[in-house]
């Protein structure tokens with residue numbers, strides 16, 4: 014029986030790369046039934062709201078979604094729909110792997126690490142305002158709970174165990190943010206004590222950023238709070254060749270939403286030249302999540318072989334191929 018998945022094409026390059034991903038996921042042999050739904054800036058025009066009720070209902074019903082990037086106005090306008098979806102469905106763990114690709118020239122060739130970001134709390138709790146009408150000052154409240162910290166660190170250890178990984182490093186800033194980051198660290202240490210078979214490390218976020226650039230191979234699984242994870246996972250994307258190559262799974266107890274790490278790329282939207290790899294890899298994460306192991310393996314192998322062949326690389330990887338040409342290069346490997 015086919016599994017129902019909510020499909021949100023999104024804004025900017027979203028519809029272009031999501032269409033490619035759907036073709037590749039289907040060619041890999043997965044039996045999925047796509048239920049299209051609107052969200053983001055486009056939905057404001059078509060539905061009068063960035064998150065239509067029927068989109069929330071569709072995700073609630075299916076418990077699974079593949080999502081293109083959504084535009085969020087900078088410094089004004091509606092709040093981030095991504096943040097709202099993560100909160101609505103309590104998608105507390107954001108899993109962002111970064112593994113080197115043969116065929117992509119980067120500083121390092123053997124990176125294989127995963128950033129697991131707490132996805133519902135911290136600086137993205139949404140408690141933020143200007144202190145006066147003149148907007149002369151603003152304040153933001155970072156909320157961290159012991160339960161929220163423990164469950165994401167627990168997720169990181171279980172992830173490490175089930176994927177044969179050896180080490181979890183907790184990234185924090187508890188020297189300065191003694192209460193919030195301090196609580197995350199304290200909770201993380203208590204969870205680590207229950208998993209002695211996995212190595213545990215701690216590192217302050219600024220040093221972590223430097224170490225990731227100088228010696229990324231020392232890391233395996235990184236677990237951290239929302240804002241640090243958001244920034245560090247773009248850094249780890251850059252290490253393997255850029256945002257066109259990195260996917261992220263947003264995992265909760267009852268639902269999961271899979272997406273690219275990248276945004277709507279307004280500079281290249283509508284030109285048909287975006288790299289669809291990140292959303293295709295989000296499709297791989299979705300297939301793994303629902304136990305479609307064979308289709309997931311076939312798809313990731315086809316993507317990696319297409320990139321390694323360099324026959325149709327998109328502009329972000331130094332080539333001149335269109336989204337469609339790269340997609341064809343993946344599809345022919347799935348025949």
Ligand SMILES: NC(=O)c1ccc[n+]([C@@H]2O[C@H](COP(=O)([O-])OP(=O)(O)OC[C@H]3O[C@@H](n4cnc5c(N)ncnc54)[C@H](O)[C@@H]3O)[C@@H](O)[C@H]2O)c1
Pocket residue numbers: 026030081082083084085086095256257272273274275276277278279280281286287288289291329
């Ligand atoms: N998950 C999401 O929906 C999500 C994530 C990040 C940003 N955003 C939104 O996206 C919008 C634009 O943000 P931004 O410009 O800071 O980041 P961005 O990720 O959209 O773009 C950053 C750079 O990477 C390039 N890039 C991104 N994806 C690419 C791809 N698939 N192929 C080739 N090149 C690619 C872009 O061309 C651009 O030069 C904002 O509204 C932001 O809020 C959404």
